Every structure is written in C-alpha cells, then in structure tokens.
Amino acid sequence: MTYCVGMMLKQGLVFMSDTRTNAGLDNISTFRKMAIWEAPGERSITLMSAGNLATTQAVVSLLDERSKSQEERAPSLLAVPSMFQAARMVAEVLREVIEQHADTGQRADSTFNATLILGGQIKGGPHRLFLIYPEGNFIEAAEDTPFFQIGETKYGRPILVRAYEPDMSFEAAMKLLLVSFDSTLKANLTVGAPFDFHCYDADSLKTGRTGRVASDDAYFQKVSEGWGEALRDALDMLPEFTLGPTP
Template identity: 70%
Template sequence: MTYCVGLMLNKGLVFMSDTRTNAGVDNISTFRKMFAWDEPGERSITVMTAGNLATTQAVISLLEERSKAVEHRSPSILKCESMFQVATLVGDTLKEVISDHADEGQQADSGFNATILVGGQIKGGKHRLFMIYPEGNFIEASEDTPFFQIGETKYGRPILVRAYDPEMSFDEAIKLLLVSFDSTIKANLSVDLPLDVRVYAKDAFQCDHTFRIEVNDPYYLEISEGWGGALREAFGRLPDFDLDAL
C-alpha cells in the first residue's frame, strides 16, 4: 500500500509520499513514489503514484523516455504548454499502460490499477494540482477541495480536514502532513518511512526544497511523540460521560 498527499496552499504546493510497498507481510520493499521534471525558469512538475508497482513504474518510465525523445515522435511532459495538458498526458499514459497490460476485456479496476497525483506550474499559468484515475480522467484541486490523497487515505484524513488552512506556511504544512502520515503509519503497517518531501513556491518555476525524512529523523520523532501526548491531554480535558444522568 501507499500514502501520498498533495497539498495546495496560497503560497504554492507541498507533496509528501511514503516509500513502502508490499505484496504480503513477508514481501516488503522500499520504492520511491515521487518523481519530478524541472526546467528552471519554465516549469516544475511533481508526480506521485499509488497502486500496482509494475503499472506505476511503466508510466514513469514512459514519461521519462518521451521527455527525452525528439518532439515529433512522442508527447513530452516537458513540451506541454499548461498543467492541464500535463494532467491529460499523464492520464493518457496511465490508461495506455493499463490497457497494454490488462487481459482482453479486463477493466481498469483490475490488478493493474493505479492512481496518480500531478501538480506544479508552467510559465504563463498558475500552480495546479490534479488527481488522475486509472481510466485516465482526472479532477483538479480547488478552494473547496484543496488537497488530494492517494493510497491508504482514511487514517490521515481527519487531521488534514480539521487543521488545513490555505494561508499556512510551508513549515506549518510540513508539520501538518507529518502528523497525518504519523497517524497512518501507526494504524497501517503497509505505510512507513522514509518519507519523500517536495515543496514548490508559486511562480518560482523551480523546486528548491526536495528532501527525504529518514526513519530516525529527530523532528519526525518529536512530532510523533508530541502529537500522541497532545491527543491524550486533549482527551483528558473532555467531560466524562455521565451514566448516572441517564
């Protein structure tokens, strides 16, 4: 399983993904699920993947190969003129890979299923965030839906819903995402560190902050322990239920 989050802020975009993949409790591996294409001054694009590993690796490999191919032979993520075109290209590539690998008549909800987040900015447009489904169609983040999750989403969603603020700083957003990931990691063994992080400031057209949070990262441990303590303290302040009042 996987957990990836793309968060849209007024200041830009924050991406975070775990690195655990598993095909059963005795077959656990670490794979990167975050990928990027940058042309400083022109564009910064981030892609995160969840689902069948063979499918997602094939999609990323095709996007990478076609970005290096001559223009007339293949569509290229580096030649798209808008983020909408990027989302369309990624969706078409995902649909192509699923179709090529699926048995005849098998649908996109088969074992080759995958979901992708893509976000960034291309010069001349605004920063945008999309979630792409196996069928190749997609939806875009908005003021009403300012973040997307893929993979194991349910455990980390409540903190995002309650604490997200479009005006928050990148530092606050990373803290928020770490709490969300910590909640997911504690509830589901199929999600785990290291975590990959990428921060994009709007109108920068390049990404200056890409890093990995390792298993024993001091800040992550502080957040994990502090959040657990804060929850226990908040729980203790809530009024007890009064059975005698029934």
C-alpha cells in the same frame, strides 16, 4: 499499500509520499513514489503514484523517455503548454499502460490499476494540482478540495480536514503532513517511512526544497510523540461522560 498527499497553498504546492511497497508481510521493499520534471525558469512538474508498482514504474519510465525524445511529435511533459494538458497526457499514458497489462482491457478494479497525483506550474499559468484515476479521467484541486490523498487515505485524513489552512507556511504544512503520515503508519503496517517531500514555491518555475524524512529523524520522533501526548491531554480535558444508574 501507499500513502501520498498533494496540497495546494497560496505559497505553492507541498507533496509527500511514503516509500513502502509490499507483496505480503514477508516481502517489504522501499521504492520512491515521487518523480519530478523541470525546465528551470519554464516549468516544474511533480508526480506521485499509488497502486500496482509495475504500472506506476512503467508510467514514469514512459514519461521520462518521451521527455528525452528528440521527436517533435512525441508528447512530453517538458513540451505541453499548460498543466491541464500535462494532466491529460499523463492520464492517457496511465490508461495506455493499464490496457497493455490487463488481459481484458482497462478496468478500474484491475490488479494493474494505479492512481496519480500531478501538480506543478508551467510558465504563463498558475500552480495547479490534479488527481488522476485509473480510468484516465481526472479532477483538479480547488478551494473546496485543496488537497488530494491516494493510497491508504482514511487514517491521515481527519487531521488534514481539521487543521489545513490555505495561507499556512511550508513549515506548518510539513508539520501537518508528518502528523497525518504518523497517524497512517501507526494504523497500517503497509505504509512506512522514509517519506519523500517536495515544497514547490509558486512562480519559481523550478524544483523547490526536497528531502526524505526517515523513521528515526529527530524532528519526526518529536512530532510523533508530541501528537500522541497532545491527543491524550485533549481527551482528559473533555467533559466526563455520565452514565445513568445501573438498572
């Protein structure tokens, strides 16, 4: 399983992805699930993936090859004129890969399915964020839906819904995402550190601050322990529930 989050802020975009993949409890590996393409001063595009590893790696490899191709007609993330066109192109590549692998054609419930988060900015347009489904269709983040999750989403969603603010800083967003990821990995063993992140500054048109947070990272340990203590303290502060008399 996987957990990835892409978040829209007034300041830019924040991406975070875990790195655990598994084919059973005794076959756990670490793979990067985030890819970045850039042409400094012209565009920066980030892709995160969840689903069948062979499918997602094939999608990233095809996008890489086409970005390096010298053929003018070859569709490339480094050549599309807008983020909308980038989302269309990635969706087409995803559908193409799934159709090639599935015996009976593309199906949403196929073992070869995958879901993607695509975000970034191309010169002349705003920074944008998209969620791409295995069927090849996609939706865009907006004011009412300012972040997307893929993979094991349910455990880390409550804190995002309650604490997200569009004008929060990158530092505050990173803290929020680490709490969300900590809640997820504690509830599901198929999600695990290290976590890759990318903070893209709006209108910079280049790769922003990137890094990897390991499970033994000192700050992450403080966030994990502090969040647990804060939850216990908050529970103690709530009014006591009163039971009626024993029947």
